[in-house]
Amino acid sequence: xxxxxxxxxxxxxxxxxxxxxxxxxxxxxxxxxxxxxxxxxxxxxxxxxxxxxxxxxxxxxxxxxxxxxxxxxxxxxxxxxxxxxxxxxxxxxxxxxxxxxxxxxxxxxxxxxxxxxxxxxxxxxxxxxxxxxxxxxxxxxxxxxxxxxxxxxxxxxxxxxxxxxxxxxxxxxxxxxxxxxxxxxxxxxxxxxxxxxxxxxxxxxxxxxxxxxxxxxxxxxxxx
DNA sequence: ACATTAAATTCGA
DNA sequence: TCGAATTTAATGT
Numbered sequence: 001x002x003x004x005x006x007x008x009x010x011x012x013x014x015x016x017x018x019x020x021x022x023x024x025x026x027x028x029x030x031x032x033x034x035x036x037x038x039x040x041x042x043x044x045x046x047x048x049x050x051x052x053x054x055x056x057x058x059x060x061x062x063x064x065x066x067x068x069x070x071x072x073x074x075x076x077x078x079x080x081x082x083x084x085x086x087x088x089x090x091x092x093x094x095x096x097x098x099x100x101x102x103x104x105x106x107x108x109x110x111x112x113x114x115x116x117x118x119x120x121x122x123x124x125x126x127x128x129x130x131x132x133x134x135x136x137x138x139x140x141x142x143x144x145x146x147x148x149x150x151x152x153x154x155x156x157x158x159x160x161x162x163x164x165x166x167x168x169x170x171x172x173x174x175x176x177x178x179x180x181x182x183x184x185x186x187x188x189x190x191x192x193x194x195x196x197x198x199x200x201x202x203x204x205x206x207x208x209x210x211x212x213x214x215x216x217x218x219x220x221x222x223x224x
Numbered sequence: 225a226c227a228t229t230a231a232a233t234t235c236g237a
Numbered sequence: 238t239c240g241a242a243t244t245t246a247a248t249g250t
Binding site: 176177178187189192193196206208209 | 249
Binding site for chain 1: 229230233
């Protein structure tokens with residue numbers, strides 16, 4: 001159980017809910033913390049919860065049998081994930097790794113389904129979110145197979161700033177170049193070169209431990 | 225892998 | 238509690 005004010009602060013979707021639904025939601029949420037480097041959810045374990053990131057940075061990834069890894073998405077404060085696995089009642093098909101110490105809001109399955117069955121705004125949020133992620137993943141297949149490292153980094157950044165997934169993110173994010181590299185699946189030097197190329201094109205501005213997005217649309221559309 | 229720069233922390237007044 | 242000195246973290250090549 002968390003405070004209603006806390007829920008409204010960390011969950012954009014909660015602001016659209018009826019007040020009594022907000023009470024339902026907060027009653028089904030607990031706060032959990034994980035240290036940097038730890039696995040928040042292992043591949044194949046049951047998905048009995050829906051998770052919001054309150055603070056920190058994580059990445060969603062899958063591991064190939066030969067040990068190669070494919071990074072699927074970065075997750076930071078304000079983002080919610082896992083709804084697909086919870087809805088389908090199937091084990092998680094990916095692994096969630098904490099890149100920094102993270103604080104999470106964990107909603108139990110029962111509460112999630114109650115909102116799913118009783119709240120229209122909640123459903124609208126879920127549809128938007130699922131649709132947005134689908135679009136991201138389709139874009140990622142194209143980028144990873146065809147496009148330059150600069151375009152891959154541009155896409156990684158644009159997903160982190162995606163207004164549908166991070167409505168309160170604004171245009172700047174505290175993240176190191178090394179962390180962007182981890183999410184993009186590239187080494188830090190390569191990431192650094194790509195970031196400088198994007199800065200030259202005036203799509204982003206680099207600051208110490210921070211990145212400012214100047215044109216999210218162009219970042220997402222970049223193909224060279 | 226190394227050199228440089230920014231930030232965070234420690235320490236002494 | 239202020240600021241200089243030192244250490245740690247991030248960046249650039």
